[in-house]
Amino acid sequence: MGEREATCWEPAPGRVVLAERGVGGYRQYRIPALAATATTTLCAFDGRHDFDDLPAPIDLLLRRSSDSGATWEEPKVVRRGTGHEGFGDPSLLADPATGRVFLFHSATERAGFFESGDGEDPADPMLQHADVSVSEDEGRTWRHERLTAPLRHSGNAVLDCERIAGMFAAAGAGCAITAGPHAGRLVQVYVLRIGGRIDVACAVSDDHGRSWRLGRPIGHGREAAPVELNESSVCMLADGSLLLHSRGPGHRLETRSRDGGETFGPVTAARDLPDSGTNGSVLAPAAGPELYASHTAGPDLRRGAQISRSDDRGHTWSAVRVLEPGSAGYTRLAELPDGRIGVVYEADGYQEIRFEAYAREELVDPRRPPRGAPVPAGATGWARASAGGVVVDLVLRSILPARPASPHEWSGTEPVHVIDLSEFAGIGAAVFKEVGRAPGAGDLQVLRTRAALDRNLGPARPGIGAGDLVLVHGRAWNGTGHPLRVTWDGRSRDLEPGECWVRRDLSHRVGTGDLSAGRVRFATEIATAAARARPVLEVPRAPRGR
Structure with a gap:
């Protein structure tokens, strides 16, 4: 194809x-x-x-x-x-x-x-x-x-x-x-x-x-x-x-x-x-x-x-x-x-x-696109760019509802139960459960009741709102036949031919400017010795069908 x-x-x-x-x-x-x-x-x-x-x-x-x-x-x-x-x-x-x-x-x-x-x-x-x-x-x-x-x-x-x-x-x-x-x-x-x-x-x-x-x-x-x-x-x-x-x-x-x-x-x-x-x-x-x-x-x-x-x-x-x-x-x-x-x-x-x-x-004709093909029109939650033979993908992973910044700001007297996630540090991110917290936000998961969540998170609403956290996963793939030094937002790594660099620590806190523009624009920068690229993932404020 x-x-x-x-x-x-x-x-x-x-x-x-x-x-x-x-x-x-x-x-x-x-x-x-x-x-x-x-x-x-x-x-x-x-x-x-x-x-x-x-x-x-x-x-x-x-x-x-x-x-x-x-x-x-x-x-x-x-x-x-x-x-x-x-x-x-x-x-x-x-x-x-x-x-x-x-x-x-x-x-x-x-x-x-x-x-x-x-x-x-x-x-x-x-x-x-x-x-x-x-x-x-x-x-x-x-x-x-x-x-x-x-x-x-x-x-x-x-x-x-x-x-x-x-x-x-x-x-x-x-x-x-x-x-x-x-x-x-x-x-x-x-x-x-x-x-x-x-x-x-x-x-x-x-x-x-x-x-x-x-x-x-x-x-x-x-x-x-x-x-x-x-x-x-x-x-x-x-x-x-x-x-x-x-x-x-x-x-x-x-x-x-x-x-x-x-x-x-x-x-x-x-x-x-x-x-x-x-x-x-x-x-x-x-x-x-x-x-x-x-x-x-x-x-x-x-x-x-x-x-x-x-x-x-x-x-x-x-x-x-x-x-x-x-x-x-x-x-x-x-x-x-x-x-x-x-x-x-x-x-x-x-x-x-x-x-x-x-x-x-x-369901009869092969329809698999080639590796590195452009993002098709109409695809949701995906951006791709190339820099000197490195193909970079950004994919929208999830959107976390806005919440009080610290446990002390939660209102109500409902009981909570705390789980120390550091006990599971040896479990790979690809198989561990998904918990609504910002990258690097700590090792505790706090279980709250339905009533506490409804009171502190506000009414459920479609689309993206101020304070929501947009989580993005990224992947850089060396599509050349030789090693490359890749720099990604200030971090550097050597990639062998065919090797990938996957990042699960990318995020963006939605602000009033995003809401005024009608979309979140998440940008990252990646460079090799020969080229530089700035892929941009756009997430509409409301789903495309609305």
């Missing part, structure tokens, strides 16, 4: 924005899940009172469509807590045999994935709990169950002198096995923290969701791997075996199971699926032999959401549709009731959750 084609990229004409930051009473929406029954399409996602990942006061929301995504009901709250309670990171699974829908999610009070203890008490506030909401009427009503004890107990039973601490259902969707010796089994991937490492295992049910147990963690008992599995998606192949894709550094990771998700084989890199280390998905449509994968294909930075296709059981892949060349996050595919392929994804610095749908005949 040439530069001219990449530059002429256009967004899908049937795109629907399912959630927009600041609209509908929440300051942030994140983590979309997507699934369909025979007649209804369901999309679940987090409704956040602040920016933070769990533990935080997050509500679990759902939208339904009865026409394969052409129109959608208004969001409804599936679960809302009190105080510090939060319910988030949804994953949907529809059982084709019963029509029952499962909405897996995490429930937290004082501890999330990294802080959780390793007990099995379903009432312990210092555990990250595994919950599932169950619907018998295609998402109209729900009942809630806690799976903490059975999943932790069955998972701990296969470990040697270790125990599961943090655990959560990998956001997106589960899988129903409909062929082979395990036909009728339901499968949901869980991410685990065991002895300081991150691992993955599948929860399985052989009685249509009445009981669940955890399979063997994939990394358990193996020699230390150079990379760890993380948020994953699983699909059933034609013979009833399973293909699992995980987010990974540089490329998606894959592994296969022939015993219904109890155990998995070797973990390898899917070299045809570039990945920025972001949650994606893999899908096997019921009516066709092809497979589809969704992922963010921009190296190191969360951008370039796309759909890829495989016609050989997932051994090779070709990019077939760019969803958003610019800033993008989590993606999820599902087969819709009308047979089309639906996808939900985060875009524009998490400002939007979008839905698009494609007929299968639209």
Whole structure:
């Protein structure tokens, strides 16, 4: 695909924005899940009172469509807590045999994935709990169950002198096995923290969701791997075996199971699926032999959401549709009731959750742009410039709501809970949770109640406001065949051919001048001995659709 084609990229004409930051009473929406029954399409996602990942006061929301995504009901709250309670990171699974829908999610009070203890008490506030909401009427009503004890107990039973601490259902969707010796089994991937490492295992049910147990963690008992599995998606192949894709550094990771998700084989890199280390998905449509994968294909930075296709059981892949060349996050595919392929994804610095749908005949032609191609017109949250063979990308990562400058300026008497993030200093930034704080702002995360956040942050509003903090991630890539000395805003580094320099410490505090101009202009400067460039990332005050 040439530069001219990449530059002429256009967004899908049937795109629907399912959630927009600041609209509908929440300051942030994140983590979309997507699934369909025979007649209804369901999309679940987090409704956040602040920016933070769990533990935080997050509500679990759902939208339904009865026409394969052409129109959608208004969001409804599936679960809302009190105080510090939060319910988030949804994953949907529809059982084709019963029509029952499962909405897996995490429930937290004082501890999330990294802080959780390793007990099995379903009432312990210092555990990250595994919950599932169950619907018998295609998402109209729900009942809630806690799976903490059975999943932790069955998972701990296969470990040697270790125990599961943090655990959560990998956001997106589960899988129903409909062929082979395990036909009728339901499968949901869980991410685990065991002895300081991150691992993955599948929860399985052989009685249509009445009981669940955890399979063997994939990394358990193996020699230390150079990379760890993380948020994953699983699909059933034609013979009833399973293909699992995980987010990974540089490329998606894959592994296969022939015993219904109890155990998995070797973990390898899917070299045809570039990945920025972001949650994606893999899908096997019921009516066709092809497979589809969704992922963010921009190296190191969360951008370039796309759909890829495989016609050989997932051994090779070709990019077939760019969803958003610019800033993008989590993606999820599902087969819709009308047979089309639906996808939900985060875009524009998490400002939007979008839905698009494609007929299968639209997902056939390779559409991957070349490395270093110009930014296409219409791409959101992305700027690119070149300086002497170095390609520089700036990507909008997120927007943090304005807040009191110090803890002493917060009003109210609601209780707070403080987490010392310095305890997790050894965990890489690419896999650690996202917390609403400025770069270099300290090592404490303060959990506040919904009431305290609403009082001190003011009403939720769309777009960018004074005092908001715009976070930007940047990447410089040496595209030459020789080493280069690169200077970036006064810092210098030597880059070998093909080497990258990634920065996650770039930010801009929104001022009145930005609001008057109608946009934030974030500029940085990069230079080599031969050239100098000043890429500028422009973020409109209001999303482009407004």
